[in-house]
Amino acid sequence: MQRQLTLFEDDVQATPAIKVSRSGTFVDNMALPVHRWFRYSAGFAAEWVDQVLTEWGIGRQHLVLDPFVGSGTLSVVCDTRGTPSLGVEAHPLVARVCKSKLLWKTPPQRLDAFAGKILVQSGKQRSQTAGYPPLIERSYDADALTSLDAMKRAWLASQDESPASELVWLALTAILRPTSKAGTAQWQYILPNKAKKRVLAPHPAFRQQIEMMKSDLRWMQARAGRSLAEIIAGDARTLADKTPREVDAVITSPPYANNYDYADALRFEMTFWGDVNGWGDIHDAVRKYLIVSSSQHSSRERLRLADLLESDAVTPIHAELTQVVERLAEVRKDHGGKKHYHTMVAAYCRDISLVLQQLRRVCKPGSRMCWVVGDSAPYGVHCPIEKWIAELALAAGFETYRFEKLRDRNTKWKNRKHRVPLQEGLLWIQG
Ligand SMILES: C[S@@+](CC[C@H](N)C(=O)[O-])C[C@H]1O[C@@H](n2cnc3c(N)ncnc32)[C@H](O)[C@@H]1O
Missing domain, CATH: 3.40.50.150 (Vaccinia Virus protein VP39)
Structure with missing residues (x-):
């Protein structure tokens, strides 16, 4: 050989x-x-x-x-x-x-329902943005951080380790950068001193992410069993x-x-x-x-x-x-x-x-x-x-x-x- x-x-x-x-x-x-x-x-x-x-x-x-x-x-x-x-x-x-x-086997309607619940509950949360470390405070406008914090609190109050709950955690985690005003260096290092041009508002970004994930769930489920x-x-x-x-x-x-x-x-x-x-x-x-x-x-x-x-x-x-x-x-x-x-x-x-x-x-x-x-x-x-x-x-x-x-x-x-x-x-x- x-x-x-x-x-x-x-x-x-x-x-x-x-x-x-x-x-x-x-x-x-x-x-x-x-x-x-x-x-x-x-x-x-x-x-x-x-x-x-x-x-x-x-x-x-x-x-x-x-x-x-x-x-x-x-x-x-x-x-x-x-x-x-x-x-x-x-x-x-x-x-x-x-x-x-x-967790792509999750029925899209379950993801939709869990995400909907988070949006409703977040409207009832009293957000508390003061305690965030400087990296987070400096990376968001006050309104954006208030919305994200309310969604986070709503998720923490509703999470149940179900697949839909984990997928919503992923959706929230995935929108943290697109909704931040801070720039990102090559390889994902965050740069709070560098402002970026295109910043998404948290609620539309979250809805868009959930819609994309629902459509991908359908796509995947049409191709594979589990x-x-x-x-x-x-x-x-x-x-x-x-x-x-x-x-x-x-x-x-x-x-x-x-x-x-x-x-x-x-x-x-x-x-x-x-x-x-x-x-x-x-x-x-x-x-x-x-x-x-x-x-x-x-x-x-x-x-x-x-x-x-x-x-x-x-x-x-x-x-x-x-x-x-x-x-x-x-x-x-x-x-x-x-x-x-x-x-x-x-x-x-x-x-x-x-x-x-x-x-x-x-x-x-x-x-x-x-x-x-x-x-x-x-x-x-x-x-x-x-x-x-x-x-x-x-x-x-x-x-x-x-x-x-x-x-x-x-x-x-x-x-x-x-x-x-x-x-x-x-x-x-x-x-
Ligand atoms: C180049 S990335 C791989 C990315 C992957 N191919 C993908 O498409 O997402 C290397 C990964 O190795 C992980 N890693 C580092 N040390 C490790 C270890 N001891 N055991 C397992 N993973 C480790 C890092 O956290 C990092 O996510």
């Missing part, structure tokens, strides 16, 4: 159709039923996932896994195909969004014991080692619902459950480089990883921010390796995986993440891999912090 296919191969013979259409992001999903219920910038394109499953011949008899399922793109695609799926997501609010999207998706709100690094049966295929997009803080992505929504009061709460509420991909994470946990490099999980890439992270530890001394990129990168590799080991335990022999991956260069030090993930996959017991580059990154932005060319692509793993 050939152990390794060519790495960084640019001409793709095996999957030309997939390559051509793999230019999508979650924005493409905003035109698709159910996917569009919540905008999660980190998501990948549903149509691409569908194509990969078709090319692989995945059908109703198979089980497909996404260990970083996010808002459930893979789960919804599998439901539309009648394919059983399993998703793991460690961010509690993201996992709840994902689970809510899978959801075959299971979601584990937990940690991909320990998924094997919670996986009900062997897996045939994996499609996933893990966090990249690029300092994007997934824990912070939905801080706005969590603050509105009272799950956190501010940035300081995010680590204990969310970040500590995620794989390490930001320097806030590794510094907050006071991770030690020596411990990380001693971990068995990174042994297969030890020499090259040590060289890179020691360079990062050196370069950091010349930077004011003194970011903990050295421990971030080492911990990221350890965590990804642990996930790959878990995947080997649950994947059938000969199964296929596709990872959407990108490299990174914190402080301008290049980290060949896609190559390391591939090597860790082989060490975990998978047999072959091939990297298919899709696009260059870090070539356009004027304000980019370094000039190291980066790339993003698909890592096809089999075995």
Whole structure:
């Protein structure tokens, strides 16, 4: 058996159709039923996932896994195909969004009735907007916050954990940004100091969201009988014991080692619902459950480089990883921010390796995986993440891999912090 296919191969013979259409992001999903219920910038394109499953011949008899399922793109695609799926997501609010999207079997009239009740009850609520944290106060006009607070109180008073109740929670969560006057940076960081032009009023936005969801419920129910998706709100690094049966295929997009803080992505929504009061709460509420991909994470946990490099999980890439992270530890001394990129990168590799080991335990022999991956260069030090993930996959017991580059990154932005060319692509793993 050939152990390794060519790495960084640019001409793709095996999957030309997939390559051509793999230019999508979650924005493409905003035109698709159910996917569009919540905008999660980190998501990948549903149509691409569908194509990969078709090319692989995945059908109703198979089980497909996404260990970083996010808002459930893979789960919804599998439901539309009648394919059983399993998703793991460690961010509690993201996992709840994902689970809510899978309640598409709910009769539209139940959703309508629950939403109607919330609108009526909200008219009777005495809203109390004074106690909101500054992030929320600064992000809304007084009238908008009063309406949203009244709807939130009405929901809290009526919630009964029924599917309709969860769908209305999702609808309220989904309109928080369109009804806010604050701008949103790339990747969903909220910017209260930056006003945006188009702001929707809460009641019309809520009605519109509910109408869209009702129409999608009908669409989905005309195509599929029931959801075959299971979601584990937990940690991909320990998924094997919670996986009900062997897996045939994996499609996933893990966090990249690029300092994007997934824990912070939905801080706005969590603050509105009272799950956190501010940035300081995010680590204990969310970040500590995620794989390490930001320097806030590794510094907050006071991770030690020596411990990380001693971990068995990174042994297969030890020499090259040590060289890179020691360079990062050196370069950091010349930077004011003194970011903990050295421990971030080492911990990221350890965590990804642990996930790959878990995947080997649950994947059938000969199964296929596709990872959407990108490299990174914190402080301008290049980290060949896609190559390391591939090597860790082989060490975990998978047999072959091939990297298919899709696009260059870090070539356009004027304000980019370094000039190291980066790339993003698909890592096809089999075995
Ligand atoms: C790139 S996003 C995946 C988005 C997904 N493909 C979608 O379409 O919504 C990566 C996800 O991994 C999650 N994550 C991070 N650490 C995790 C862990 N230890 N276990 C499971 N999920 C984790 C993050 O919260 C994030 O939602």
